[in-house]
Amino acid sequence: MQRRPLLVLAALLAFSGRSLAADKTLTIGAAVFPDSLRSGTSSYASLSLLEQTNDPLVARDNKGDLHPALATSWELVNPTTMRFHLRQGVKFSDGADFTAADVVFTIDHAMDPKSAYAFVSRIGLVEAATAIDPYTVDIKTKTVFPTLLRGLSDIIIEPKHHYEKVGADAVAGHPIGTGPFIFQEWVPGDHYTLTANKTYWGGAPKFDKLVIRTIPDGATRVASLIAGESQIIEEVPIDLIEQVNQSDSAKVDEVSTTVGLVLTFDPTIKPFDNPKIREAFDYAINKPLILQQILKGQGEVLQGQVLTKGVLGWNPDLQARPYDPQKAKKMLQDAGYDFNTPVPITTQNGKYVSDTDICNAVAGMLNQIGVKATVNIVEGGVFQQMSNAQKLGALYMIGWYSVGDADFASVWYTKAGYRTKWQDPEYEKLFVAARSTNDLAEREKDYHRMMDILFEQNPSLFLFGLPSLYGVSKDITGFGAAADKLLRLTQVDMK
């Protein structure tokens, strides 16, 4: 009996050597892990998992450009009808053929209010999808809908026959798709295991098994990467970038997301109805310094607009206002600003990279010119509540993502977006105009002017385009950091 503890110890040590399996397994440490494999939930984390088993008609790449996926080509039949030609010979992982019926089913399923399909807003102007023949689908829209293709890149195509056989709940428990990987095991709150689809139409993955593990704590995630337990991790904490890069086993891969982090004014609170005062605040913030010190140089300073560099509609002629505290102070004095006005900056903690730190820095810089700024940190749910009531206070932090098209981010400065109380008639008109044409040059011109208006009027202080930081083992090739945070793994190979 006395020997037993030793035996246990010996057994523990015996297991500690890494088990050598013939199969190549890629393990990923995920920062945000969805709670189910149900399609259509609003988070990109769940889309990231679902896109391992299911393909959209049109797929984005890591930069955000669109490419044919289950649709090989498409054309406008008339201004409100897009015809898609589907990839032939594609099979679902249960052996059934992928056809137009699945596309029609998916669109109907997404549009059915009972499905509570959050991403349906991406294709909100779709009226109906009809199968012309087994490999041709027409998607009719209510009006001209220039963002249809980009919207469809968020909608994964699901198997009609599977839904009809087992029902939506069972589908969420065991998704079947045409994607690069095949469902093997799902353990909520722990991990998702998939096997490679050897007959994937886009080329079989170069490894056999994929395990996506949830590791919510940033430091633990980095430890698992350095220890070699995972080969790719999401969301390396900014302050641990050095640690990853200095380890022998991994490095950080960074890409700019399309998330623009801004501090929005409530212009119904005086004196922030005065655009001059809002502009003065902009001069008071040393954005390059915050980017360097707090974001460690990752990401970008927004150039006087909500859009991040390179997004359709981004205005290259605009430049962020320089840091000039004297000018800021003078402008405030000239505008008759009362320096005793309390200016609470409302923010969440941990919603965006370094959000609280950035707000603290901004408040400090405003304090330096005599503005009574303070930081008011609220819990996510409370923030949401305040946001819905439109009572977030004088200044609040929020991030708007565009996923590559100005339409998705600029909507939040319109009346219909309900997310800012600032309004401008010309901006409204341009927004509608840009949404009502398929002419790319025309749309770009409208967005450029809209960005001009935002720059002149300063409904928000435009701060930073946020980075997406992945930790990648040196044994991995072919992985790229994705602007939209979706995992794309078909090209990944491991030593």
Add this chain to the structure above:
Amino acid sequence: MIGYILRRLAFLPLTLMIVALATFIVLRLTGNPVDIFLDINRTPEQVAALTQRLHLDQPLPIQFLIFLRDLLHGDFGESLQFSGSAVAVVWQRVGATLQLAGAGLGLGLVVGVLGGIACAVRQDRAADVLISSIAVVGQSMPSFWLGILLIEFFALQLHWLPTSGYGDLRHLVLPAVTLAAILLPNFVLITRTAIIELMGEQFVVTGRSKGLSRARVLVTHILPNAVNPVLSFLGIQIGSLMAGSIITETIYAWPGVGRLLINSISHRDVPVVEASVFFIATMIALANLMVDVLQMLIDPRVHRA
């Protein structure tokens, strides 16, 4: 004795009812769950459907009655974010939490009590000073920091243990140690104090003077009498244990109820939050009952008092 247990059990529903009511009210005080759960792109239809599903269109007292009615059927409703009922979702995580809490508690208790005994026996000598100091330092050490240090040392430097995750025994070691570290210092200090106090008692002096060895006195006279204070402390600590497991589960990516709870709170997955809190409250209440019964078995005076 049986009567006492039955009486205590009869009060259990009342305790749990109060917990359920508190959870119910707090969840609704911190904002409309529908507003918080649904994404910014929500449609009015989605809002209406969810409002109806959570019975938020009813007046508050009616809502609570509906909640109570469902509760009596063991039904907390369907989870908003997971597929399946809230009870099933929580049940899936219970095993992991019990495993962690059990290991943490066991480790903390055994090592803590042994440490306390060692301190008391070697009172004011080097061993006592050392162990007591470690206990005091340990008490003030935040567990997330300890967790990261343990990972750094045992997983990254020594490669003995995995950094995180749920699986075989090796995965349990670091989380259990981290959780035990929350309880351990207190157990050391409580045990130490209890024994030192008893050492001055007459029966101990008598034992020694009739020629019993120190060890014999310790085992037969002192320890049985020191059990009760340690047990009552254990009862109090079950709450901290559950609170500690939330942090520990997050650090080590342990798929337990604590992490589920935190996650569900931030999404305002009302049914899952209510079910998780109810589960944790039941655990604490039952553990306390067990402690009380044990105390009674050991020292019948507790019952009479």
